[in-house]
Amino acid sequence: AYRASLLWFATRSEGVARALFEQDGLLVVGPDAQGRQVVQAIGAYSNVSRQYPQVPVQHFPGRIIAPGFIDLHIHYPQIDVIGSPASGLLPWLENYTFPEENRFSAQDHSAQAATFFVAELLRNGVTTALTFATSHPESVNALFTEAQARHMRLITGLVLMDRHAPDYLVNQGQGNVSGTEQSLRDTESLIQRWHGVDRLGYAITPRFAPTSTDAQLRGAGELAKQYGDVWIQSHVAENKDEITWARELFPASRSYLATYDDFGLMRERAIYAHCIHFDDDDRALMRDTGAAAAISPTSNLFLGSGFFDYEGADRVGYQYGLASDVGGGTSFSPFQTMLAAYYVGREGQTKPGLSLSPQHLWWQHTAGAAGALGLDGANGGPSVGNLLPGCEADFVVLNPQATPLLARKTALASNLDELLFSLIVLGDDRLVEKTVISQELSDGSAR
Ligand code: GUN
Ligand code: FE
Known part of the structure; x- marks a missing residue:
């Protein structure tokens, strides 16, 4: 299991899904019936750790775990x-x-x-x-x-x-x-x-x-x-x-x-x-x-x-x-792509406002894209792009302190949208500290 801040989506793929964020979260991963390494549980550390008292926990203080x-x-x-x-x-x-x-x-x-x-x-x-x-x-x-x-x-x-x-x-x-x-x-x-x-x-x-x-x-x-x-x-x-x-x-x-x-x-x-x-x-x-x-x-x-x-x-x-x-x-870099999508969304809009929200931008590159591919677990198939229970455990560990400007700016974020906008606007490959591929969890090549 992994203890860190967690970002995921409330629904598998439909609509402009709402992002969920847990400041001190626990992600539990284990094999499903087919032996695929999938998410078993996700939520607040205080709750989930009580349900899984025996699992060894790796702690990533100050890091954000999000879907690959x-x-x-x-x-x-x-x-x-x-x-x-x-x-x-x-x-x-x-x-x-x-x-x-x-x-x-x-x-x-x-x-x-x-x-x-x-x-x-x-x-x-x-x-x-x-x-x-x-x-x-x-x-x-x-x-x-x-x-x-x-x-x-x-x-x-x-x-x-x-x-x-x-x-x-x-x-x-x-x-x-x-x-x-x-x-x-x-x-x-x-x-x-x-x-x-x-x-x-x-x-x-x-x-x-x-x-x-x-x-x-x-x-x-x-x-x-x-x-x-x-x-x-x-x-x-x-x-x-x-x-x-x-x-x-x-x-x-x-x-x-x-x-x-x-x-x-x-x-x-x-x-x-x-x-x-x-x-x-x-x-x-x-x-x-x-x-x-x-x-x-x-x-x-x-x-x-x-x-x-x-x-x-x-x-x-x-x-x-x-x-x-x-x-x-x-x-x-998905961060560069999400930022460009924000510019593009602004360009086309006829209604005043912010155009694409950071949650919607992030969803388009994770759970929304999984839905487009038909890899959102509908009909019992594999599911990627999210960290809901049952999803394949492909995820990234983000370090919001990766650059001086990111550290300074993300520390000031007072809500989820501000945090996500900071990551999208300032992020690139330096933000991605580690990428974990689900299959590698079972063969021991990931830590
Ligand atoms: N249309 C046909 N081939 C290509 C390609 O390689 N790149 C892009 N962007 N458009 C194409
Ligand atoms: Fe192309």
């Missing part, structure tokens, strides 16, 4: 693309991103990048991530292998792109099998090899509609139907030029977003990055299909893509959560 963060959209092959200047999305892809992704055809480069990537996520307190790889199967195997070794909950998949990209990056055929067909066969064998192994999950990953043929999107949709519990990830409505291009290529669809629906790629467990330039019919389509948005504010600000419309999303009522979108995004 969930990154809903990030590209592991884009670590070295962060901060590359461009006038907008499409030139950025062509000049920096596509050439960089070419390096992942080499197994050793993929493995070395995967090691760095997973370590960097954990160092920043991210314990679950939905991740793009590249169009090379080697890149997918390398990332799954590394995540498995670190016991991380990680979801990734082979990038499907069979047109409108450099020859070196489009899916390659083999013998008389076309690149399109081979990419779908590779997707299926990667699902069979990795999906549901330990804490790993597979995501069918068309990069975005403009780089796939109708045949590839149709095949992806068929796989999504056949393997109903794998995830789907793509990009949509990020940038005006991208939208114009997508509309030219798929004129029969009602909108860019509707293109995905027309190919069977919208359902629960489908996560679409950006979702900026939507109308209410698009929002209703998100809601009605159970798809979710991965809001990527540092990326949208860096590439000048636009501002996610929180008011529109909440008015129509569809699911969303936060994402770094590294390397379009500028930081692995």
Whole structure:
């Protein structure tokens, strides 16, 4: 068990959940029926310690234990693309991103990048991530292998792109099998090899509609139907030029977003990055299909893509959560992403007021993101992003004294919102003293 200040959420995923805070709390962790290390109890030290008088307690004075963060959209092959200047999305892809992704055809480069990537996520307190790889199967195997070794909950998949990209990056055929067909066969064998192994999950990953043929999107949709519990990830409505291009290529669809629906790629467990330039019919389509948005504010600000419309999303009522979108995004740190989301929320609002509360920002990167992924324990499945009893025990230990300014400022906080705002505005990787992964509690590699 762990004694510290505790932060968690009152409900699993729905609504803008209320954050709970216990100044002197106790978190009790132990195996469930399947042997997963989960939260057994959480609450005030004085109460919970009486119910568990025998458990050994580790004390973290002055520290805050909070759920591990969930990154809903990030590209592991884009670590070295962060901060590359461009006038907008499409030139950025062509000049920096596509050439960089070419390096992942080499197994050793993929493995070395995967090691760095997973370590960097954990160092920043991210314990679950939905991740793009590249169009090379080697890149997918390398990332799954590394995540498995670190016991991380990680979801990734082979990038499907069979047109409108450099020859070196489009899916390659083999013998008389076309690149399109081979990419779908590779997707299926990667699902069979990795999906549901330990804490790993597979995501069918068309990069975005403009780089796939109708045949590839149709095949992806068929796989999504056949393997109903794998995830789907793509990009949509990020940038005006991208939208114009997508509309030219798929004129029969009602909108860019509707293109995905027309190919069977919208359902629960489908996560679409950006979702900026939507109308209410698009929002209703998100809601009605159970798809979710991965809001990527540092990326949208860096590439000048636009501002996610929180008011529109909440008015129509569809699911969303936060994402770094590294390397379009500028930081692995959930604190930087939450701060950028605050700026974005301010930008779009029509009603006066504070826009996004710090509790809502934090929820979007934890319990809210878990709900978007369908990892909130509904139907008895695994639950992450919270510390309610039954949740997998992935958590961060935050040190509010990590920097002189943080120490000075957090000492002045007189309520929870002030404390959380201080952490969001001033926090970065230095705030994360330790990241604990539930599986490592049973094999002894965590202390
Ligand atoms: N749209 C298609 N590919 C990408 C990508 O790699 N990053 C971002 N931000 N948008 C995309
Ligand atoms: Fe992206």
